[in-house]
Amino acid sequence: MKVFNKIIWVFIFTATLMSCEKKLTDLQPIDQIPADKAIQTMADLTTAVNGVYGTWSARRSIYISAGIADEIRLGVGTEYRNVGNALYNWQFVSDSQDWRDGETGGVWTNLYAVIDRANRVLELGAKVPTPSATDVSLKNQFFGEMLALRAMAHLELLRCFSITAEYNPTALGVVLQTTYVKTPATYRPARNTQKAIADQITADLLSAKSLIPATFNDIGRVTRNAVIGGQVRIALHTKDWQGVVDRTNEIVALQPLTNIAGYPAIWTTRTLAGQTTEVIWKLNVTASNTGATVGSLWQDANAAQQAAPAAKLMNTFNQVTDVRFSTFFKTSPRNLIAKYGFLPQAGETFIYDIKMMRTAEFVLARAEAYAELNNLPASDADLNLLRTNRITGYVHTPITSKTALIDAILLERYKELCYEGQRYFDLRRRSLPITRDVSDIGGIASSQTLPISDYHYILPIPFQELQANPNVGQNVGY
């Protein structure tokens, strides 16, 4: 009996210890949602989708494109704090600040984070129950948005980091990422060919187009129109000229160009509503994400100027009749980039939504495609269409040569899409050198022309990626 008692005591003691141990050490995080519990309901899915949009820092490509190409000149004097110096003067190396994680130009890291987060929504969200028909269509829409974001992030990476200047199907592009990485410690992917990436982009956009209902019209997210815009971009990049024409036809019918009268409001209204202008897709910026603002790339809160508009760019405009000149620039008290606000201006905070896609881009893309397809009158008509909607009293002189047309179209893109992250890629896909006006280079002769033979013409894979993943391989020269 005594022995039995003792056994009971030992048992009770052990059981108490065990339960105590579980209570003490089997804890769930408080400030963190375990990944397997993060996306379980439609409400979770909604917040996870928001998280993906919030990840995309679009100003980074804008900064890279403006800095490396011919859209800006650097600040001067004591107010200039060396922002963009290495980029602008083509002195960057693979671990320059411009490519690092979290830095202004860290496009690689940022866009792969977008892709990873979109992939997580697609995979973790697959199990989310959809009790009602509304839920089913909403989930389809979310998945369509994620596929489209994944496609467009891949396209941006392909344009930035491909080993060749122009699209080359068999040459190396970037890493294709269609699932989220489960074992990051050992994951060291090699790059895929440009065609593999382009095919995936095309496929993702096609799926997205069927998943997103046409009634969804929040331009702060990816609508069906934006998916079509993405299709134009990948077609243009891969030189599928007929594709460019077909998709642009589709989109222009849905969201036509904004006219001269309506144009300034696109740039002065901080938040545009619905599909009422030619803005097809934008990323929202509010007081809660002031770090995302584009205007603060050029001027800081104390008005110190880090970049001014390139004289080369300003000189391409008719400063009186072209609505774009007065909208994009200020010339008093000094030359300023005004596309996303400027200082001094009362109440200026640089908080403006970032335009990701506008119909103008696609009209010019179609013009280029028509020219390439040797439909020169149609090409010329598109050029005329755009200019008529920008220049007061514009009288068009038809252009009849293909080369002249393409040159005119590229110049028009330079003017229309400046500071929208397109210029560098337009030059690259045409294998054109970067040339600057001598007045823009601050006396540094080596910063005037960057031939495509210079390895700096192609961006380096960030050193941090290469260090963690040697399989990715570096671009030539770095």
Added chain:
Amino acid sequence: MRKLILTMLVALGFVLGATAQDRTITGRIVDEKGAPVQGVSVISSDNKNGTQTDANGNYRVVVSAKAKTLSFSSVNFETITRSIGSQAVINITISARNNKLEEVVVTGYTIKKKTEFTGAASKVSSKQIEQVPIASFEQILQGRAPGLYIASGSGQPGTAARVNIRGVGSISGGAGPLYILDGAPIEAGVFRSLNPNDFESVDVLKDAASAGQYGSRGANGVIILTSKKGKVGKTLLQYRGQIGYSQAPTLKNLQLMNTEQRLRYEGEFLGPAGVIGTGNATGYPGWDYSPNNPAFQAATPAQQANFTRLLDSTKQINTNWPDIFFRKGTFKQHELNASGGTEKLTFFTSLSAYQQEGIVIRSNLDRYTFRGNLDFKTDRLTASIRTNAGYSISKGIESESAVALANPIAAAYLELPYRQLYKAPNVIDTGAGKTAANAFDRSNTTTATSGQFKGGLAVTLQYDIWKGISFKTTNGVDYRNNNASRFIDPLQFAGYNLAANGRAGLYNESFVENVQFISTTGLVFKRTFNQKHQVNALAMSESIRNKARTFSATGYGINTNLPNTPAAITPGNATNNFIPAVGGSKFINGISSLFAIADYTYNKKYTFSTSIRRDVSSQVPDANKDIVMSTFGASWNIIEEGFMKKQNILQEARVRASYGESANIDGFTSEFGFIPGYGVGSYAGVSGIVPTSPGNPDYRIESQIITNIGFDVALWNRRIRITADAYKKESKNLFVNQGVSRTSGFNGLNVNAGAMENRGLDFSIAADVISKNDLLVTIGANGGFLKNEITSLGILTEIPQGTGIIKVGVPFGTHYTVGYLGVNPQSGLAVYQDINGNPTTDYSAANNRAEFGTYLPKFTGGANLDISWKGFDLGVLLSTAQGVYRFNNESFFYESTNGNVQFNKRTDLLTSWRNPGDRTEYQKVNTARQFSSKDIEDASFVRLRNVQAGYTFTTKNGKPIRSFRVWGQAQNLYTWTKWTGFDPEESNNIANYEFPNPKTFTVGVDINF
């Protein structure tokens, strides 16, 4: 019924009394010198009778036949138990207890006699801790214990220091020791609300056999604090007080320009080099009014005369900016304590008030503490209750330790000597570029106040069950709440400067709450068999829980009529930009443990000790949750051997060895780092979630194996005492932030890939060089040599971290920069080293090399001199750290000339290169001053840490005051160093205008009632 029982008991007693044969035993108690001892309690084991010795040491006690032993106990002497047998007279020589502190090691779970201790530990006694004018007790330990490195990174009163026992054993995690106060853990690094005077002793545990008992908490060593307890006897009441002041250390290695030099520098160097512009309105009078200036040459004679006059009047201004920001800070401390008790109950209680002004304006600390300790004892039960509560308020400076112009220490040295604080009486000359005036204004129009409440409770109960087995439980809680507030005046420059938040000041309240609970419960066994086999063992279960919460809220748009209150906050909206910033966090973790500790001593000669422990932590995944560790130790007390009896050179001789594994629970950088997780994100203000942690299923705790061999000897009648220990500490599974492919959506992952090794030698030696009559002169020295090396980083070989690098084969904390060789006499350009060490004038970060030393010292130590003669006493302490190299970021500002020209420069820049052939240390003006090995300086130092002298007056019996001592001391009196910054002693690798440690002078009095 009650009556009946009572009657029966009385009857029983009568029967027993009648049958027992009472005897009388007498005897005399003397001390080691043969002098009689009065007041010794004599108690027989039947607990019936007790008595005390008289003035002649005699006693007389009646015992029953049941009584087997007599025990003799007294406050000041060792307790002795003797069997009675048939003796009628028992005379005893008892030995004084006053060496007791030296002879035991408190490991927290056990108390070990030093002769039977197998581990490595050092003890610091209350005498060395008390009354030092430092608020955070760990800094008082500097130079007192070998292998214990204390580096104070701030002279802000109350700031905790960096503490490492036997080096750094973690790459990215915590490397500081575990602190145990009276059996319960207390939060590391938060000591400003504790009164160091309350501590009886501090034991520093350094090896497997001591610190290893703490398992997953023991890898970085353990500091055991034991608070004072009352002693049986008369109640003692003591008042102690001191007053004094602190002042800034002397900057003998930093010479900056005065007005005359600065003006000359502008006129002869900066101006002609074109750095500060052309014309005569550059704002730099030394150039604007200089005859070297082409604009001067072009001016009319009248203008020239005016320029000369203006230059002359500027020369009259010579502002000593450091005098404006630094001050003599007053120091005051008062303490009242009482202790005493009976055999059954003793108590100790203290109250203290501490007020210290920092040496920089605005900085101060006020502290109030209470302690109440109670011990009681019955036949079987002993209980100890330890309580403490402290409240402190600290006022900090702006931007402490930051390279920021708001930091008054930076502002004081960067500002030009010809500038002035006031532009009109009582109007501070603030504005863009007014470095020091802005900082001064900011100091006065902002606040940074932090209140801290800290409370602790530790209760230990022990109940004797049967034949040396007892039940023991220790339960404790450590609570800390910091409540900070910050105010920036909307009317002043600092408040206007808040451009992003509406330019109207701010008010912030934040709190941090930290609670730790511990419960240690189990059985203790202590018994000696056949007087030869001594066994001590315990088996325990332990539960630990830590919880913390933080919260902070900042509001803007402060109503100018309501300064320094949250009521002044204007609600924010998108147009006024007063949107409040709110945030916080919570965390929880726990450890559940089972452990056993045992040791066995044979005939006082051979001791074997072991411990085994299983810790289960909430901070690792299930697969790695069980952390099992064991330790072993052995010691040989040679002096007890027969062959040692014949010699009379050595009085103590022991060798010790220990080996074991422990782990580092502080190595984790987050509470749930192994779980892949999502956190809050947002898309332009719309709430979202984003992945925040990649997770790591292989996540495990950092662990280490430490081997120790040591010896203790005493010779010359114990007048020379030597202890030395050699050790090797191999740390593995150290967390390394390994970069991952960015295609995973993450930049890095914490993996257990690192390993490092610390090898070293600790020693201490003390000698009573003179010991006769009333004069005792003791000199002592202690130190630790240490060699650290990173032995593995997994798939990586190096991880650059700014100006430092973590690299296999070199020590932790190694600097990483470009080598600097000097100035080319022909060109005046700086000459650097390329990656192979060859000279080049091209500076490139690609030439960074890891060859310029580490900020972790190779040797740390201390030396002391203690003299006592009659009532007089003197104590001197020196402390040192050698082989320390630190990056002096301040030099960059004093030496760069292609920028930062608005700041004051080293006087030596007047010797900058100007013409081919000039041999100088300072390159041509307006050439880029790069970070290089030139900025890495030897920060080794020897410091006269503390000098204290006092005289104790003793009064005759019966007076209200029994004795009192008057004394004076100086802290950080002098420092020998080559370092050119403020203070060579610092907690990190880089000097960024940190708050220097002050020199403090105080006088005090201790009165015993």
